[in-house]
Amino acid sequence: MKRPAKLKQGDEIRVIAPSRSIKILSDEGIQLAKQRLENLGFKVSFGKNTSISDLQQSSSIEQRIEDLHEAFADQQVKAVLTVIGGFNCNELLPYINYQLLMENPKILCGYSDVTALANAISTKCQFITYSGPHFSSFQMTGLQDYQTNYFIKCLMGAEPYQVYPSTHWSDDLWFLDQENRVYEETEWKVYSAGETTGSLYGGNLCTLNLLQGTPYFPDITDSILFIEDDELTNPETFARDLASLLQAANGIKGLLIGRFQKVSRMTEEQLYFILDKHPQLKNIPVLYDIDFGHTQPSITLPIGGTIHVHSNLRKVEIVNF
Structure with a gap:
């Protein structure tokens, strides 16, 4: 199983919404999560369709796929972080260009509904993905240090721990x-x-x-x-x-x-x-x-x-x- 390149200070993290839309978060929450990631030394960008919200607080398959493909194709993006979980991530799986992802392996991190996406990518593309905090998880204040510590160890470190x-x-x-x-x-x-x-x-x-x-x-x-x-x-x-x-x-x-x-x-x-x-x-x-x-x-x-x-x-x- 191939290991994607580790994150470094100054790297860009792209936030996408393969399940629920970012609209489920408050403006204050979005800014707080973004600021915390920036304080860790990362640049934060957002997929163009993350704010679209339909009857089930998500966007179309085509829009979610577009953001996923653009994140992996963009050479400036070094990691992909999901907004939050939901119920419909598995809808995307037949429409993913796995060859594109395989040729551009990079960190994908999220949990809950993102389990479907992460395991599918690891299975089809043979590189490690990550079950860990969503973008929305960085809004949390109490217990954040523990969560962030292992996020950094896993996504930035190289030695066993x-x-x-x-x-x-x-x-x-x-x-x-x-x-x-x-x-x-x-x-x-x-x-x-x-x-x-x-x-x-x-x-x-x-x-x-x-x-x-x-x-x-x-x-x-x-x-x-x-x-x-x-x-x-x-x-x-x-x-x-x-x-x-x-x-x-x-x-x-x-x-x-x-x-x-x-x-x-x-x-x-x-x-x-x-x-x-x-x-x-x-x-x-x-x-x-x-x-x-x-x-x-x-x-x-x-x-x-x-x-x-x-x-x-x-x-x-x-x-x-």
């Missing part, structure tokens, strides 16, 4: 109220002990499963999976989606599960009940309540990269990214 738990996490509506937030102490937890090294694939579970049976689904057999889900999941749907993914994998080497949002009603008892159904998960390293997904803060992970997991030590090392 270990990921450590955040000190605190939050599942509040920070985008509505930055001042009155509720924080809880972080604890990464072990379901089964073990140690392994392997290729990493995953992202938002229900979105990744949309790719099954298509040419855009990665070969996840013998990989390490990372999965998370949002407020729309519950124990029953998570169990069904996990079973489907494990059946598609035909054997995996490790599993990382992102922290669940509170509204999902996923208790530790429910999670163990679900995981206990799958004998293979007792013989590989499995960690849960990890810092990625729809709670804050979130690390950046390389889709198609290589990681090392030592679950009983709660150790995750990013090796090739």
